[in-house]
Amino acid sequence: MATKIILLPGDGIGPEITAPTLELLSAVGTNFDYEEHAFGGASIDAHGTALTDATLAACRAADAVLLAAVGGPKWDSTDPSRPRPEQGLLGLRKGLGLYANLRPVRPLAALYDASPLKREVIQGTDLLVVRELTGGIYFGEKTRTAEGASDLCAYSRVEVERIARVAFRAARRKVSSVDKANVLETSRLWREVVRELHGAEFAHVELEHVLVDNAAMQLISNPADFDVIVTENMFGDILSDEAATLTGSIGMLPSASLGDAGSPGVFEPVHGSAPDIAGLGVANPLAMFLSAALMLRHGLGMEAEAAAIESAVDRALADGLRTRDLGGSASTHEATQAVLSNL
Numbered sequence: 001m002a003t004k005i006i007l008l009p010g011d012g013i014g015p016e017i018t019a020p021t022l023e024l025l026s027a028v029g030t031n032f033d034y035e036e037h038a039f040g041g042a043s044i045d046a047h048g049t050a051l052t053d054a055t056l057a058a059c060r061a062a063d064a065v066l067l068a069a070v071g072g073p074k075w076d077s078t079d080p081s082r083p084r085p086e087q088g089l090l091g092l093r094k095g096l097g098l099y100a101n102l103r104p105v106r107p108l109a110a111l112y113d114a115s116p117l118k119r120e121v122i123q124g125t126d127l128l129v130v131r132e133l134t135g136g137i138y139f140g141e142k143t144r145t146a147e148g149a150s151d152l153c154a155y156s157r158v159e160v161e162r163i164a165r166v167a168f169r170a171a172r173r174k175v176s177s178v179d180k181a182n183v184l185e186t187s188r189l190w191r192e193v194v195r196e197l198h199g200a201e202f203a204h205v206e207l208e209h210v211l212v213d214n215a216a217m218q219l220i221s222n223p224a225d226f227d228v229i230v231t232e233n234m235f236g237d238i239l240s241d242e243a244a245t246l247t248g249s250i251g252m253l254p255s256a257s258l259g260d261a262g263s264p265g266v267f268e269p270v271h272g273s274a275p276d277i278a279g280l281g282v283a284n285p286l287a288m289f290l291s292a293a294l295m296l297r298h299g300l301g302m303e304a305e306a307a308a309i310e311s312a313v314d315r316a317l318a319d320g321l322r323t324r325d326l327g328g329s330a331s332t333h334e335a336t337q338a339v340l341s342n343l
């Protein structure tokens with residue numbers, strides 16, 4: 001049976017970076033059975049909700065999900081009763097049990113000068129953010145009254161242990177567990193569970209605990225010191241956008257969201273729908289290309305094809321490809337041609 005991929009182009013630049021990604025996937029010799037679904041704001045417009053039951057069921061039954069981005073000013077509202085595109089993303093992650101979000105940050109030498117940070121600072125950086133994706137403040141009970149609002153942050157031992165295990169297994173050198181244990185009870189539990197798992201199963205891996213405010217500073221002053229960063233949902237969200245600065249642009253960072261073996265993964269760039277440039281044909285498609293590579297590697301076991309995409313991206317950049325976010329003027333189309341010609 002053909003490999004089934006659910007495509008969720010979503011909103012904003014989403015469709016503009018999805019189409020060239022399919023070209024690239026076919027150029028590396030894949031022959032997938034694609035099924036496209038409206039998602040996020042597009043799904044709100046079509047069906048009144050950001051994620052329909054039918055779309056979630058289709059994702060569950062697929063081999064992998066390739067997602068671009070959701071959201072935009074059209075659906076932004078402070079009214080809690082209005083549907084939001086982002087609810088689709090959260091519902092998909094929760095619905096598929098995708099608790100592990102892997103965000104590799106591997107700045108390429110060709111792009112050192114595209115970063116606002118100094119070359120000497122970036123050099124040698126090759127880190128992985130392992131972000132917990134289905135717990136914490138994102139999913140706790142929310143309240144809203146005329147006078148106030150609250151978001152509950154909760155974690156169970158099981159939730160912390162399973163994400164910590166992903167991090168230890170991915171580590172080559174060291175795990176930096178990032179928390180706010182000097183203030184938050186959830187962080188104290190986090191630290192305790194990570195420490196226990198380390199002692200019981202991963203004592204051969206170096207472990208350090210870093211407070212999140214310090215981690216945010218170290219990430220751009222001494223990034224090469226990190227190997228694997230494991231952290232809770234919201235800290236991971238913020239730190240990964242910060243880490244994107246090391247690679248030259250948020251338009252470079254891919255991600256893989258994985259659950260337990262057997263559940264399909266979701267593969268998507270770290271960036272959003274970039275409403276400020278949507279429709280202009282200038283979005284950087286590379287984070288989406290690299291997300292497709294992660295899909296091939298982690299979701300479908302196609303390492304050779306994954307590596308082919310990654311090295312074509314590297315070579316195109318080494319040849320001078322620069323989209324606007326990287327300080328150049330290449331359009332999405334030109335960027336796609338540059339990568340295709342380096343395959």
Ligand code: NAD
Pocket residue numbers: 013068069070071072073086089250251268269270271272273274275276277282283284285287325
């Ligand atoms: P954003 O990541 O969409 O954009 C931030 C900045 O980076 C903008 O200046 C944008 O033009 C630029 N940028 C992002 N991706 C780019 C690319 N591929 N090429 C060139 N430039 C790029 O973040 P935001 O503006 O804070 O959010 C916009 C919307 O996206 C919001 O509705 C937000 O909720 C949503 N969002 C969705 C996802 C997702 O679907 N996974 C992730 C983040 C934000």
Ligand code: IPM
Pocket residue numbers: 071086089090237270272
């Ligand atoms: C991301 C995004 C999402 C998140 C939003 C859009 C819900 O910022 O994937 O990083 O916060 O997880």
Ligand code: MN
Pocket residue numbers: 237238241270
């Ligand atoms: Mn984010």
